[in-house]
Amino acid sequence: MGGRTKQSDKVLPLSPIQQSPIPTVADQVFDELQKRILTLELPPNTKISETEVATKMGVSRQPVREAFKRLSKLGFLDIRPQSGTKVSLISESAVLRARFIRIALEIQTCQTACNTVTSENIKSLRSLINAQREAVESNNRVLFHALDDKFHQEICIVAGVGYVWDIIRDNKAHMDRIRMLSLDQTSQRLALDEHIQMIDAIEAQNEDAASQAISKHLNRIFILIKEIKSGNHNWFTDNAI
Structure with missing residues (x-):
């Protein structure tokens, strides 16, 4: 009985995350799209697709998808699976x-x-x-x-x-x-x-x-x-x- 390890004594098998100031691909896509929305190079109601952005920026769709989600959360993009994604109205x-x-x-x-x-x-x-x-x-x-x-x-x-x-x-x-x-x-x-x-x-x-x-x-x-x-x-x- 005395040799058993208590649940609270177990060490979580986690390692420190190596943080880097270098922006990720998703960060760079986010920054570029946000800038173009703010400067109205991409005005409200402009249709925008993950595939097109990925192709033009020379990246895979995954970082673009991440950037889209961040922009949507902030209110810059209106993502609707049935009708596509548009730059949101103000x-x-x-x-x-x-x-x-x-x-x-x-x-x-x-x-x-x-x-x-x-x-x-x-x-x-x-x-x-x-x-x-x-x-x-x-x-x-x-x-x-x-x-x-x-x-x-x-x-x-x-x-x-x-x-x-x-x-x-x-x-x-x-x-x-x-x-x-x-x-x-x-x-x-x-x-x-x-x-x-x-x-x-x-x-x-x-x-x-x-x-x-x-x-x-x-x-x-x-x-x-x-x-x-x-x-x-x-x-x-x-x-x-």
Whole structure:
């Protein structure tokens, strides 16, 4: 009796996973398709197939299938076995849901950052601002969009809640397409000015000013929806996603 091994004493036959920063084929397919959807090279309602993507990108169907599933989960693709896969329409309700989530989380994040920020953090954030300014001058909206995301993510990290950005990222697909549609140089400059206001408030450790700055920044989506929907009504759906 005493020689028997207890169930709880057994060691699971698992080995450490060797993690690598090198993106997988599925990651690369995902990134390329997401970029083309965001920049409207693949506009809403565009039909897209695993076979065609695999052939054109020179990969097998498996990584394409994985990328499709990820894009569908984020709301970029509408996968229907009977009728095929299409780039999803932009859901206005999903855009507004993402705005609500972002404001609720990022107000708290900015307030927290006011109490945790260091001079090195400010230096890093100002560096991102300079990079954004260069993107505006060259009218590189794809780069500006990426730097915009990096800026908001960095504030989450400064506040010690980097995981909050994961929640935001998983809910903002439709909001991203609205933002990309609106990113002419004027809109980029306006976003840049708002980012500077956010940094100034955080550096001054002024929680009220930081809250007002992020609210103003994210609430501008209401104006953008109205402007873009008026010229591209067939890209939108009123159905909740």
